[in-house]
Amino acid sequence: MNSETRPRIITYLARPETRLLVAAMLGPRYDVLDAPLDLPLLETLHAMEPDLLIVEMELPEISGLEIVCRVRKDPVFGELPVVTLGHATDGGGHKVALVAGCTGYISFPLDPVLFPRRIQDFLEGKKDELDLKEHLQYYRRFTEVLIEKLEQRLERLEKKTRALEAERERQDALTLQVLTSMAKLIETKDTYTRGHSVRVTRYALALAREVGLAGEDLKVLERAGQLHDIGKVSIDLKQIHKPGPLTPEEWALIRQHPETGHTILAAIAFLKDEALVVRHHHQRFEGYEKHPEIPRRIRLMASILTLADSYDAMTSQRSYNSPRSTDDALKELDRCSGTQFDPQLVKAFKRIAKTLEQDANDPPG
Ligand SMILES: [Fe+2]
Ligand SMILES: [Fe+2]
Known part of the structure; x- marks a missing residue:
């Protein structure tokens, strides 16, 4: 925990309204800082040295599950409490998140009394646990979800690459047009x-x-x-x-x-x-x-x-x-x-x- 009295919480959340809500609920007791979505999260974490990380399951470019996996792979953050936020109706998503290595899972809508209390529990070392049977049951689902999310991301990347390629072709055609006009002008x-x-x-x-x-x-x-x-x-x-x-x-x-x-x-x-x-x-x-x-x-x-x-x-x-x-x-x-x-x-x-x-x-x- 930070030397200061107030623990530092980093949030990695998709929507501004969620960021505001979380800051409003936790701000009185903790230092809440938003990690920018357009920067690699691990770099931000190393720079900010958090006491707890809150990640949303549904992010625009990358899934919360992947984030949890990446954070857990970094030896510095092996024990960092990581709390995921998601919807209770996501078909066992919270259990999958626990398999991925998160410390706890909190469902939307966030309760102004219970949410800060649960965060405090996680800061004090509490963990949501799965029994072995559940762990085995959701491990397969975890792999499937991860692959599915990776495929979605790959598809988005491919789409972006195609758009960039089309733009580059358009620019090349324009350059060629200008040069050809110049060559014709010299001739005329x-x-x-x-x-x-x-x-x-x-x-x-x-x-x-x-x-x-x-x-x-x-x-x-x-x-x-x-x-x-x-x-x-x-x-x-x-x-x-x-x-x-x-x-x-x-x-x-x-x-x-x-x-x-x-x-x-x-x-x-x-x-x-x-x-x-x-x-x-x-x-x-x-x-x-x-x-x-x-x-x-x-x-x-x-x-x-x-x-x-x-x-x-x-x-x-x-x-x-x-x-x-x-x-x-x-x-x-x-x-x-x-x-x-x-x-x-x-x-x-x-x-x-x-x-x-x-x-x-x-x-x-
Ligand atoms: Fe010539
Ligand atoms: Fe010539």
């Missing part, structure tokens, strides 16, 4: 790149499917395609597409855009793979030999993007040259196969190029 500032990312993504996905990519890889590639030139945010495209040759500074700025894109995307947790694909989307096929650290999966996706990107650059109008025909662009891919482009991908792209061209020319229907 310049006539020659308008629609570039949409076409590159379409070519890249078709090629990826042709070489057997599926599932999450396609999703990564789709996002990387939409965002591959986002690093051009630091470049004035109109300036770049002026007539005449580029200055060395302008070239340096252009060469920097995959790295800038990587920096932007790598800061976003769910776009880590996309950031790597974007970083390497101008990597030459023969250059990968010098970069064994790039994972094969990233390398394949980046190589697909490189090919799709170059194909679109060749077949769409650019300031410095007129668009090439499909045949002409495929010849160029062939010429650079094994040096700039992955030969397997060039072969695969040649198989699907005609269909892609047809799809692009078909009126929307």
